[in-house]
Amino acid sequence: MKEEVLVLGGGFSGVESAIKLSGLGHKVTLVSNRNYLFIYPISIWIPIKKKTFNDVSIPLEKLSKKHGFELIIDEVEQIITKESKVVLGNQTLTYDYLVIGMGMHKHMAKGLEHTHSICGKPEEAVIIEKEIEKIVKKGQGKIAIGFGSNPNDPSATAVRGGPAFELLFNFSHYFKKKKLKDKIELTFFAPMPEPGKKMGKNALNKMDVMFEHYKIKKQVGKKIKRFEKGAVIFEDDLKLESDLIIFIPGGDGHLVMEKSDLPLSEAGFIKIDDRCKVEGIDQVYAVGDITDLNGPKWAAKQGHIAEVMADVTAYNIHHRIKGxxxxKTYHNHLNIVCVMDSGDGAAFVYRKADFDIILPLPIVGHWLKQAWGFYYKNTKLKKIPRVPGM
Ligand SMILES: Cc1cc2nc3c(=O)[nH]c(=O)nc-3n(C[C@H](O)[C@H](O)[C@H](O)COP(=O)(O)OP(=O)(O)OC[C@H]3O[C@@H](n4cnc5c(N)ncnc54)[C@H](O)[C@@H]3O)c2cc1C
Incomplete structure (x- = not known):
């Protein structure tokens, strides 16, 4: 009898696990509470109308048909590994092997309801688009964009700083095209004194030059006390007024983990070994943002790392079943790779243990990122062949 592999989560890590495992001939069922995969890295262009919600989504139904895995759209409510059971909203499933890739939740802050995030629910990108539309119509306004951290898990601040910078630069470019650059004030805020440090010293040094170029104000190094309607309040009661606050909180463990029996880090992320196997639990693996990366301090939860983990997991499950x-292991693949888009170009950021670089790519960088989005979507749908290793 074929062993059943159950994959939880229809994002980067879950879909890649399901694709690889079915490709290796296994019987795979994928469960997701959304019926589409959301390509977060290119969602930064929804607010400025360069991409639509549909451009940034891949229907899971199409992926399941192309790659031959079963699909269930339902909410995972609890994982009971002691009984090899997963409780969904509408049924309970059992498994021989389990792969968990359900992403992360946000680290809560006071007054978060007064903010929007590009890193939360996919629908938020469309809400931000509508808010930008209102400001453009008015012909003036103030926008504050920032990110926070989770003191219990530095990897969950992630390159989520990256999307904040990308939004700022893209908005600046967009308002310039609309001849509103001097009428709409853009401010970047973050509680840490050196936001962006994770990308490496070279990238950090370049950020101020970019802020100046795109006329972005900066408010960093002060703890955020709370958000109010139309304002960010800092620890010394400094008030940053804004018509639109976009805030990317640090990441927190997935809420389902609170009701499940998996080993967790202090911040609620699943503890795994270098082979992506959950610590102390046989035949259960975890991949992507939901895991405790447990790497160097600068390590970040990123899409390409999620895919590497999926590949490692599929390989390890396959060989385990074959006897x-x-x-394979994932630690030696830890690095930061980011094409930080600005609408009129991009900066290529790369960091590994002993090396970091930021390379300006005017014009071509922007097209490179667009090309990556096209490549990602169409290779997943098997419309174009995949380049080995990409
Ligand atoms: C705006 C933005 C830009 C980014 N840019 C880059 C970039 O340029 N480069 C890069 O490498 N990374 C980037 N990232 C990071 C990258 O997108 C993530 O690391 C990646 O999406 C993680 O994949 P994942 O599968 O672990 O989680 P996710 O992609 O979040 O997928 C989680 C999946 O689980 C499902 N799920 C969650 N809870 C449940 C539940 N209870 N029941 C059933 N299903 C559930 C969700 O619907 C979703 O399908 C960016 C992220 C954002 C937000």
Whole structure:
């Protein structure tokens, strides 16, 4: 009898796990509470109307048909590994092997309801688009964009700083095209004194030059006390007024983990070993943002790392089922790779243990990122062949 692999989550890590495992001939069922995969890295263009919600989504139904895995759209409510059971909203499933890739939740802050986030629910990108439309119609306004951290898990601040910078630069470019650059004030805010440090010293040094170029004000190094309607309040009661506040909170463990029996880090992320196997639990693996990366301090939860983890997991499950001793690990693949888009170009950021670089790519960088979006979507749908290793 074929062993059943159950994959939870229809994002980067879950879909890649399901694709790889079905490709290796296994019987795979994927569960997701959304019926589409959301390509977060290119969602930064929804607010400025360069991409629509549909451009940034891939229907899971199409992926399941192309790659031959079963699909269930339902909410995962609880995972009971002691009984090899997953409780969904409408049914309970059992498994031989389990892969968990359900992403993360946000680290709560006071007054978060007065903010919008590009890193939360996909629908938020469309809400931000509508808010930008209102400001453009008015012909003036103030926009504050920032990010926070989770002191219990530095990897969950992630390159989520990246999307904040990308929004700022893209908005600046968009308002310039609309001849509103001097009428709409853009401010970046963050509680840490050196936001962007994770990308490496070279990138950090370049950020001020970019802020100046795109005429972005800066408010960093002060703790955020709370958000109010139309304002960010800092620790010394400094008030940053804004018509639109976009805030990317640090990441927190997935809420389903609170009701499940998996080993968790202090911040609520699943503890795994270097082979993506959950610590102390046989035949259960975790991949992507939901895991405790447990790497160097600068390590970040990123899409390409989620895919590497999915590949490692599929390989390890496959060889375990075959009875072979072969295994892969993910730690040596940890790096930061980011094409930080600005609408009129991009900066290529790369960091690994002993090396970091930021490379300006005027004009071509923007098209490179667009090309990546096209490549990602169409290779997943098997419309174009995949380049090995990409
Ligand atoms: C705006 C933005 C820009 C980014 N840019 C880049 C970039 O340029 N480069 C890069 O490498 N990374 C980037 N990232 C990071 C990257 O998108 C994430 O690391 C990646 O999406 C993580 O994949 P994942 O599968 O772990 O989680 P997700 O992509 O979040 O997927 C989680 C999946 O689980 C499902 N799910 C959640 N809870 C449940 C539940 N209870 N029941 C059933 N299903 C559930 C969700 O519907 C979703 O399908 C960016 C992220 C954002 C937000």
């Amino acid at each position: 072979s001793e072969k295994r």
